[in-house]
Structures are given as structure tokens and as C-alpha cells.
Amino acid sequence: MIKATVKDERLLTHKTECLILFSIEEKNPSGKLAELDTKLKGIIKSLFKNKRFEGKLNQTLLLNVAKPIQADHLLLVGLGKGIEITADKLRQAAGTAAKYAEKSGLETISFHVPADDAGKAIYAGLVKSDENFVQTVVEGGLLSLHHFDDYKQPAKEKTSRIKQIFLLANLKSQVVSMRSAVSRGQKLVSAVTASRDLISQPSNTATPSYLADKAREFAKSFGMTCKVLTTNDMKRLGMGALLGVAKGSEEPPAFIILEHHGGTKDDPPIVIIGKGITFDTGGISLKPPPNMDEMKMDMSGGSITIGTLTAAASLKIPLNVIGIIPASENMPSGTAIKPGDILTSMSGKTIEVLNTDAEGRLVLADALTYAARYNPKAVIDLATLTGAVIVALGHQAAAVLGNNDALIAHLQQCGEVTGERLWPLPIWPEHEKAVKSDIADLKNIASPGVGAGTITAGAFLKAFVEDYPWCHLDIAGTSWSGEEKPYTPKGASGFGVRLLIRFLEQEAKKTSLQKNDK
Ligand code: BES
Ligand code: ZN
Ligand code: ZN
Numbered sequence: 001m002i003k004a005t006v007k008d009e010r011l012l013t014h015k016t017e018c019l020i021l022f023s024i025e026e027k028n029p030s031g032k033l034a035e036l037d038t039k040l041k042g043i044i045k046s047l048f049k050n051k052r053f054e055g056k057l058n059q060t061l062l063l064n065v066a067k068p069i070q071a072d073h074l075l076l077v078g079l080g081k082g083i084e085i086t087a088d089k090l091r092q093a094a095g096t097a098a099k100y101a102e103k104s105g106l107e108t109i110s111f112h113v114p115a116d117d118a119g120k121a122i123y124a125g126l127v128k129s130d131e132n133f134v135q136t137v138v139e140g141g142l143l144s145l146h147h148f149d150d151y152k153q154p155a156k157e158k159t160s161r162i163k164q165i166f167l168l169a170n171l172k173s174q175v176v177s178m179r180s181a182v183s184r185g186q187k188l189v190s191a192v193t194a195s196r197d198l199i200s201q202p203s204n205t206a207t208p209s210y211l212a213d214k215a216r217e218f219a220k221s222f223g224m225t226c227k228v229l230t231t232n233d234m235k236r237l238g239m240g241a242l243l244g245v246a247k248g249s250e251e252p253p254a255f256i257i258l259e260h261h262g263g264t265k266d267d268p269p270i271v272i273i274g275k276g277i278t279f280d281t282g283g284i285s286l287k288p289p290p291n292m293d294e295m296k297m298d299m300s301g302g303s304i305t306i307g308t309l310t311a312a313a314s315l316k317i318p319l320n321v322i323g324i325i326p327a328s329e330n331m332p333s334g335t336a337i338k339p340g341d342i343l344t345s346m347s348g349k350t351i352e353v354l355n356t357d358a359e360g361r362l363v364l365a366d367a368l369t370y371a372a373r374y375n376p377k378a379v380i381d382l383a384t385l386t387g388a389v390i391v392a393l394g395h396q397a398a399a400v401l402g403n404n405d406a407l408i409a410h411l412q413q414c415g416e417v418t419g420e421r422l423w424p425l426p427i428w429p430e431h432e433k434a435v436k437s438d439i440a441d442l443k444n445i446a447s448p449g450v451g452a453g454t455i456t457a458g459a460f461l462k463a464f465v466e467d468y469p470w471c472h473l474d475i476a477g478t479s480w481s482g483e484e485k486p487y488t489p490k491g492a493s494g495f496g497v498r499l500l501i502r503f504l505e506q507e508a509k510k511t512s513l514q515k516n517d518k
Pocket of ligand 2: 280282356357358359360
């Protein structure tokens with residue numbers, strides 16, 4: 001990962017290839033931009049006047065500049081109208097600028113950080129959400145520059161890459177707090193990019209055992225504990241739903257448990273569960289060939305869980321957090337489960353498998369049962385569970401369902417700030433009824449005609465949720481993107497890590513308040 005460094009140097013004297021300045025949408029340049037403009041004999045003002053640059057969100061303008069400014073280029077990037085600026089717009093603008101500089105063949109970029117008083121208009125939306133300017137810029141900049149190139153031969157393709165990022169302090173007094181914000185931003189980015197890389201790995205590399213090895217590796221580096229249950233352990237626990245899915249594959253399944261002990265010993269933990277299907281062929285209910293390759297991302301929830309736990313540990317969040325990843329392939333074979341087969345889950349409930357492609361809910365069922373042994377404060381599962389969520393919400397938001405309105409609302413609020421939107425869907429008694437089987441306790445798909453595919457999947461999960469607050473995030477539409485976005489490349493997005501970390505940090509604050517009350 002590229003390193004971002006704070007420079008205690010001023011705008012006019014700092015030597016760099018590219019000086020990046022944020023601008024709000026306005027008629028004339030103001031603040032630092034206006035100061036710079038006088039040095040540049042009115043060039044910037046005339047660009048605003050000719051509407052070559054107006055500060056619209058993610059608008060960019062690259063200028064060659066000369067003395068007295070020490071930078072080779074000036075890159076302006078728009079934030080949109082002052083009153084509408086949010087943390088995510090700043091993150092986008094930072095990403096757009098960094099990416100633009102990279103595509104222009106530049107290698108060193110420097111972001112100007114306004115002092116609190118000079119940057120009021122920019123800060124307004126951030127103040128509201130309690131987000132830090134520098135951290136947000138680091139997130140946007142570094143996330144936009146992440147590439148997955150494990151399989152590219154380095155010599156053959158000439159690629160221009162940003163090698164250094166500086167953040168310029170406007171005042172000496174900003175430096176210390178800027179350094180800690182940069183460090184926080186880097187830790188988050190490193191967790192998100194680790195998740196993205198796991199998701200991008202093809203399934204012939206990223207098997208359940210590979211995920212388990214990676215989890216062990218991260219546990220060792222960040223001081224977490226990691227336990228991996230094998231097929232025999234799962235048999236002993238009666239995890240018939242997970243084992244049913246795994247039965248069709250030559251690759252053994254893995255039930256991965258990561259633990260971050262940041263709270264006191266008997267603090268009930270927050271459990272995060274991530275679907276870990278390392279490839280989803282559909283099984284005997286085989287998927288059609290077009291785009292089946294994308295089903296290597298069906299372990300996105302698991303990868304996000306690993307990334308979140310890693311960030312929680314590296315940021316030393318004072319909470320106990322458990323990550324659970326039920327990992328398996330979903331394959332068609334002579335040993336695979338067949339439509340109509342009945343499985344007995346760890347909870348004791350039996351499941352009629354009417355479609356082997358609805359496998360995610362099967363592996364999650366046993367994980368939800370297992371989670372109860374932690375007596376958790378809350379359980380959040382993340383899964384690329386249904387194509388139906390793409391019909392409902394497209395790629396703009398993940399669906400959130402659950403049994404606790406406060407938990408749903410809190411997660412949704414966190415997503416607004418981090419730019420990882422969640423949109424609630426209900427689970428009504430009719431939906432719960434729709435997954436009851438005639439001959440077993442449950443069936444893994446609702447009868448034809450019921451519709452509401454994302455909700456009935458949620459209703460199925462709810463049957464395995466015990467007496468704890470629970471939320472399910474269906475990330476099938478947000479985990480993978482067919483197009484490049486300001487700070488997200490094509491492919492794996494890493495959706496969920498920053499959202500969950502914000503959630504955990506706020507929970508930690510609440511917990512410490514409660515402790516102070518006692
Ligand atoms: N992994 C898929 C869901 C999915 C679809 C993820 C598109 C990412 C993009 C899941 O296991 C699945 O196949 N779901 C079925 C459920 C159906 C059989 C009830 C679906 O959505 O078609
Ligand atoms: Zn499936
Ligand atoms: Zn799946």
C-alpha cells in the first residue's frame with residue numbers, strides 16, 4: 001500500500017509534482033484558492049469565469065503552474081455546493097483527484113488540508129457527521145489507487161502508479177492531529193484493500209482452506225485468536241446444513257472463528273458472520289454460464305468479516321468482537337445434495353432443500369446457531385445472498401433486515417456517513433410462513449409466486465436467530481461493481497468494512513458511557 005505522509009510545509013513553498021486543492025462550487029475562487037490565484041495572476045479566477053471549472057462534485061482541472069509556486073501542477077477538484085458537502089463527497093473528490101493524477105502519469109501528489117477556520121464551508125458536513133477531514137481524504141485517495149494485480153506480469157505492461165502522497169498542514173499546530181488521522185485512515189484502507197484482494201482472488205486460489213490460512217495470518221499479525229473447525233468438528237456439532245452444502249465439493253469446508261478481545265473479559269461480544277462460499281456454481285440447481293465467473297465473490301461477506309476484525313484489532317477498538325465465517329464451495333457432483341433432500345441443521349431444525357443454489361442461507365443457518373454460544377450483544381451477518389436484492393436496490397445500497405429496529409437504524413446511519421448505504425426491508429409473518437415446508441421444518445426457497453426473494457431469504461435466516469438482536473445485510477449488489485467509481489475500482493468494492501468499524505467505534509463509545517454511569 002502507498003504511504004500517506006504529513007508534511008509540515010506551506011502551500012507555496014512545498015515541492016511536489018501535483019498540488020491538489022479542493023474547491024466548493026462557486027462563482028469565484030475563495031479562501032486558499034483565491035490566495036493562490038493572486039500569485040498566479042488571476043488564472044484560476046478566469047477559469048471559473050469561463051466555466052472551465054466551477055467546483056462541481058468530482059469535476060477536475062489540471063494546470064501546469066510556474067513560479068512562485070513550487071509545484072509542477074495544480075489539480076483542482078470540486079466538492080459541489082458548500083451546504084451539501086458530506087464526508088462521502090469529500091472521500092469521492094479525494095479519490096477522483098488521486099485517480100486523475102495517476103491516469104495523467106504523475107507519481108507524487110500532495111493534498112492541501114485547510115485549517116479549521118479557512119475550511120469552514122468544507123467542514124460543515126463533516127462536523128455534522130463527526131468525520132475527520134484528513135482521515136476522509138486518506139481513505140478516498142488510497143482506496144482509489146488500490147489495484148489487484150497479483151496475476152499481472154510486471155514487466156510486460158507499462159503502468160503509471162502514484163508512489164507518494166503528502167498531506168500539507170496549513171498550520172504547524174495541525175500536524176500532530178493530522179498524523180493520527182492519517183494513521184487511522186491507513187489502517188482502515190489496509191483492511192478494506194485486504195478484503196477486496198481476498199474477494200478478487202479466483203476460486204482456484206481462494207478455497208475455504210485458503211481463507212482459513214489468511215484468517216490465521218491476520219490473527220497472528222494483529223493479536224487476534226483464530227480457531228478453524230474442520231469437517232469432523234462440524235459433524236460433532238451437528239452442522240448438517242453447512243455440511244450439506246460442502247458435500248458436493250472435493251475442497252473441505254472450514255468454519256473460521258476470529259476473536260478480537262478489546263473489551264473486558266465478560267463484556268458480551270458483537271458477532272459478525274460472513275457468508276464464505278468460495279465459489280457458487282449453484283450446485284445441482286446449476287447456474288447458467290454467463291457471468292458465472294463472478295461467483296468467486298460469493299465469499300465477500302467472509303472477506304469483509306476478516307477485514308473488519310483486522311481493522312478492529314489494529315485500531316484497538318475497546319470491545320469484544322467475534323468474526324465467524326462458514327466457508328465452503330457449492331459444487332454439483334455425484335456427492336452433492338439434490339433438490340428435495342432434507343438436512344438437519346445444528347439447531348435441530350430440518351430443512352428441505354428445494355434449490356441447491358440457495359446455499360448461502362444454509363451455511364449461515366448453522367453460523368447463526370453457533371453464534372448464540374457467545375451470548376452476543378448483537379449479531380450482524382453479511383452475505384451476497386440474493387440476486388433479488390439487485391432487482392430491488394440495484395448497486396446503490398445493500399438491504400438491511402433484522403429483528404431490532406434500533407440496530408437497523410444505527411447501521412443505516414453509519415452507512416450514510418461512510419458512503420455504504422443500507423436500505424431496510426421488512427420481514428412480515430407472511431414471509432416467515434412462506435419458508436415453512438410441508439414435510440420438514442423449513443424449506444430453503446419460498447413457493448413460486450411469493451416473490452420478495454431478499455425478504456424470504458431473510459425470513460429463512462430469522463428461523464435460526466436466537467434470543468439476540470440481529471441484522472442481516474444482503475450485499476449481493478454492492479460487493480461487486482461492473483464500473484469504476486470515484487474511490488472504488490471495477491470488481492470487489494470492500495463494501496461493509498468501514499461501515500462496521502464506524503458502528504463498532506460508536507458502540508464502544510456507548511459502552512464506555514454506560515460503564516461511567518455505573
Ligand atoms: N450467491 C447467490 C446470490 C448472488 C446473485 C450473489 C448475484 C451475487 C450476485 C446465491 O447463492 C443465489 O444463488 N441465490 C439465488 C436464490 C434463489 C435460488 C432463491 C438467487 O438469488 O437466484
Ligand atoms: Zn447460490
Ligand atoms: Zn451464493
